Amino acid sequence: MTAETLGGGQTGSLKTAAGRIGPLKTRRAGLQGKWAYVVNSLQEIVPSYEDASSRISLFQDRRMRSEAVAFAVKKGDLVLDLGSGPGTMSKVVARAGGEPVLLDASRAMLRASGFTNSVQGVFERLPFRDGAFDAAVSGFAVRDAHDLETAAAELGRVLKAGGRFAFCDLGKSDNPLQALALGLYIRVVPGVVGLASTGRSGLRYGSLFDTYNLVLHNSELKALLGRYLGETTIHEMQMGGAIVAKCVNGKSAAGAA
Ligand SMILES: C[S@@+](CC[C@H](N)C(=O)[O-])C[C@H]1O[C@@H](n2cnc3c(N)ncnc32)[C@H](O)[C@@H]1O
Numbered sequence: 463m464t465a466e467t468l469g470g471g472q473t474g475s476l477k478t479a480a481g482r483i484g485p486l487k488t489r490r491a492g493l494q495g496k497w498a499y500v501v502n503s504l505q506e507i508v509p510s511y512e513d514a515s516s517r518i519s520l521f522q523d524r525r526m527r528s529e530a531v532a533f534a535v536k537k538g539d540l541v542l543d544l545g546s547g548p549g550t551m552s553k554v555v556a557r558a559g560g561e562p563v564l565l566d567a568s569r570a571m572l573r574a575s576g577f578t579n580s581v582q583g584v585f586e587r588l589p590f591r592d593g594a595f596d597a598a599v600s601g602f603a604v605r606d607a608h609d610l611e612t613a614a615a616e617l618g619r620v621l622k623a624g625g626r627f628a629f630c631d632l633g634k635s636d637n638p639l640q641a642l643a644l645g646l647y648i649r650v651v652p653g654v655v656g657l658a659s660t661g662r663s664g665l666r667y668g669s670l671f672d673t674y675n676l677v678l679h680n681s682e683l684k685a686l687l688g689r690y691l692g693e694t695t696i697h698e699m700q701m702g703g704a705i706v707a708k709c710v711n712g713k714s715a716a717g718a719a
Contacts, residue, residue, distance in 0.1 A: 491610035491678050491686060500606055500673055504547070505570050522704055523602070526630035527554045529697065529706045530599055534628040535560040539596035542620065544585055544613075544629070545603025549575030555599060563595070585613035590620045597621070600629035604707075605677050614690035621711045627691060628708045632670075634677045635702025641679070644703035648674045680705060 493500055516523050527550070535541055537559030543552045546564035548571055555562040564580035565588065566572050572580040583589045585607050598621055607613040621627060632648075635641045648671050678686065680696050684707070687694040692712025696705050 491676075491682075492607045492613070493673065493676055494608065496672055496676065497606070497608040501567055504606075505568050520700070522699065523550075523630070526699070526704060526706050527551055527601055530601070530628035530630050530708070531555055531558050531560075533706075533708045534597045534599050534626040536597070540594070542588075542590070542595045542598040542617075544598060544600040544617065545606060546575060546577075546580065547571045547601070547603065549577050549580075551599050551601035552577055560597065584608065586616060588616045588620050592619050593622045593625075594620050595622065595625060597625050598627040600627075600631075602631055604629050605631050605673055610678070610686060611690065614687060618691050618711055618713055621691075623711055623713065625711045626709070627711065628706065630704070630706045632674060632677055633680050633683070633696070633698060633702050633705035634674070635698070636679050636681050637702065640701040640703070644701060645671075645674060647703070683707065 531551070531554045535555055535558045539560045541555045541560040541562050543549075543555060543562050543564050546552055546562075546566045547568075549562075549564060552562035552564050552575065562577065562579065564572060564575055564577050565583055565585075566580070567582065567584050569582050572582060581589060586609050598617060604610070604613075617627060635644065680698060680702055683705075684694050684696050687707060687709050691709040694707060694709045696707045698705055
């Protein structure tokens with residue numbers, strides 16, 4: 463599957479091994495029809511991505527990545543890095559003694575990573591057997607899922623029972639004032655940082671605002687992950703705008719749809 467074939471919206475409920483799970487009240491979680499636009503925008507900023515995204519996170523990204531990896535990864539684990547991009551999270555996994563397998567829809571991102579154990583693919587149809595991974599991590603990519611419920615079900619399938627998944631990402635506070643304040647920050651800062659880092663093409667960082675509008679509130683995200691993966695906790699930072707989510711896979715082959 464490519465950005466093009468996944469580009470259309472998708473509606474309806476999902477049948478999983480855990481039973482039929484209805485859609486969220488308003489819409490299915492994930493970028494849906496905006497997915498191809500956002501992923502194509504990311505491809506255009508590969509060279510500046512690591513530096514600019516670190517600035518946009520107010521340099522909190524390192525601490526968040528370390529927290530996620532410390533929770534999920536044990537020495538010798540085979541670790542799936544979902545939406546690996548240029549391998550930023552995989553480097554942290556390797557330093558912790560894990561063996562990362564990079565998965566990303568973008569070939570340009572995978573090439574930039576320098577890792578050889580990488581697979582081009584999408585979260586919603588993971589090209590791995592059931593229970594293939596001891597652990598999984600993701601850095602600032604879960605929010606970009608085309609369909610978050612399908613992605614969570616797939617992750618539950620390829621992760622061993624009891625396997626840990628942790629990711630850092632943009633969050634959205636359940637407090638409306640905090641969510642509004644962060645929305646204003648994201649409306650302005652990424653575009654300005656992008657412009658300053660790389661010139662006109664950096665304005666593509668403005669697409670982060672499209673993503674933020676579709677991000678679930680932190681309590682909704684916790685509930686969704688809990689349904690598909692099991693026990694989940696979310697550590698909120700920066701008024702809930704930055705999160706580290708930690709899940710333990712409570713099911714074996716949970717997501718076989
Ligand atoms: C914002 S970048 C994050 C990169 C990196 N993980 C990090 O820690 O900075 C998001 C990455 O997720 C990938 N991505 C988004 N949706 C995806 C999907 N449904 N399947 C596979 N990769 C996806 C994009 O191509 C992009 O490389």
